[in-house]
Amino acid sequence: xxxxxxxxxxxxxxxxxxxxxxxxxxxxxxxxxxxxxxxxxxxxxxxxxxxxxxxxxxxxxxxxxxxxxxxxxxxxxxxxxxxxxxxxxxxxxxxxxxxxxxxxxxxxxxxxxxxxxxxxxxxxxxxxxxxxxxxxxxxxxxxxxxxxxxxxxxxxxxxxxxxxxxxxxxxxxxxxxxxxxxxxxxxxxxxxxxxxxxxxxxxxxxxxxxxxxxxxxxxxxxxxxxxxxxxxxxxxxxxxxxxxxxxxxxxxxxxxxxxxxxxxxxxxxxxxxxxxxxxxxxxxxxxxxxxxxxxxxxxxxxxxxxxxxxxxxxxxxxxxxxxxxxxxxxxxxxxxxxxxxxxxxxxxxxxxxxx
Numbered sequence: 001x002x003x004x005x006x007x008x009x010x011x012x013x014x015x016x017x018x019x020x021x022x023x024x025x026x027x028x029x030x031x032x033x034x035x036x037x038x039x040x041x042x043x044x045x046x047x048x049x050x051x052x053x054x055x056x057x058x059x060x061x062x063x064x065x066x067x068x069x070x071x072x073x074x075x076x077x078x079x080x081x082x083x084x085x086x087x088x089x090x091x092x093x094x095x096x097x098x099x100x101x102x103x104x105x106x107x108x109x110x111x112x113x114x115x116x117x118x119x120x121x122x123x124x125x126x127x128x129x130x131x132x133x134x135x136x137x138x139x140x141x142x143x144x145x146x147x148x149x150x151x152x153x154x155x156x157x158x159x160x161x162x163x164x165x166x167x168x169x170x171x172x173x174x175x176x177x178x179x180x181x182x183x184x185x186x187x188x189x190x191x192x193x194x195x196x197x198x199x200x201x202x203x204x205x206x207x208x209x210x211x212x213x214x215x216x217x218x219x220x221x222x223x224x225x226x227x228x229x230x231x232x233x234x235x236x237x238x239x240x241x242x243x244x245x246x247x248x249x250x251x252x253x254x255x256x257x258x259x260x261x262x263x264x265x266x267x268x269x270x271x272x273x274x275x276x277x278x279x280x281x282x283x284x285x286x287x288x289x290x291x292x293x294x295x296x297x298x299x300x301x302x303x304x305x306x307x308x309x310x311x312x313x314x315x316x317x318x319x320x321x322x323x324x325x326x327x328x329x330x331x332x333x334x335x336x337x338x339x340x341x342x343x344x345x346x347x348x349x350x351x352x353x354x355x
Contacts, residue, residue, distance in 0.1 A: 018242065137186060
């Protein structure tokens with residue numbers, strides 16, 4: 001915390017009623033509740049279709065832990081004075097410790113969320129090229145978030161200088177803004193990564209558009225990332241509790257929206273009636289897949305499937321595909337599990353129907 005001039009002190013006393021704390025608290029509540037609900041719905045969708053949990057599911061679940069830590073540390077910084085001018089800070093040490101901890105859990109949450117999205121891509125698209133790109137982007141995400149954590153702890157030597165003023169500190173704004181920009185760049189890279197592979201699918205144009213929209217909703221995160229970068233650049237050492245408040249708000253919003261966006265592509269089963277899941281190619285609770293190609297499926301279910309245009313929905317992603325041709329079948333599930341995501345599922349004629 002930098003030393004204050006007489007003019008700065010006078011300004012802060014004159015604006016003693018300035019208060020962003022209600023906004024911070026509201027953000028904490030929403031950004032813990034909404035992502036938790038999003039992940040719960042994701043697991044409900046997986047449960048409904050008897051789909052086993054995969055790496056991307058566990059990663060997004062793990063992201064909730066540091067997300068909870070992020071909202072908790074923000075709540076504590078508010079208790080110690082964040083959201084008001086620095087002259088009203090109640091506990092400089094408590095504020096500084098929770099501020100540093102908040103940056104660490106932000107980095108962890110961001111990393112786990114992005115790795116979950118990349119793991120979903122790898123599982124859906126059976127492409128070695130995409131897998132290599134995903135590994136490269138994932139490595140970049142890990143490295144710059146690790147750099148953020150290291151810089152967070154080394155910004156002052158010793159770290160206690162943050163609240164005692166006895167030591168040496170490095171200006172943080174340029175470093176934090178640079179890392180925030182890299183964060184946005186990786187968001188864009190993750191957003192565009194699956195486009196080529198979705199366009200290459202043998203699906204009707206409207207189905208490709210639906211899939212692109214499902215993945216493209218993550219673009220909202222890029223917008224929030226840009227907004228966050230701006231407010232991070234506005235922070236200053238003279239009045240950190242006031243100037244960093246907006247950055248704290250948008251950091252939580254960005255992460256919360258990222259978790260929700262990572263879950264959206266798997267929600268499709270939630271919008272299908274339970275009695276229709278088998279007709280759409282999903283499994284039942286006893287583990288059988290009941291679809292028009294399944295010899296164990298009842299005649300009525302197979303007929304129902306054909307009446308729906310032989311629509312198949314991915315057990316793992318919830319993305320649906322439809323075809324009007326009659327040929328051999330490829331189920332629209334996950335490439336990573338050995339199934340084919342490069343061909344459109346085929347419908348069946350009455351000759352393949354058995355009572």
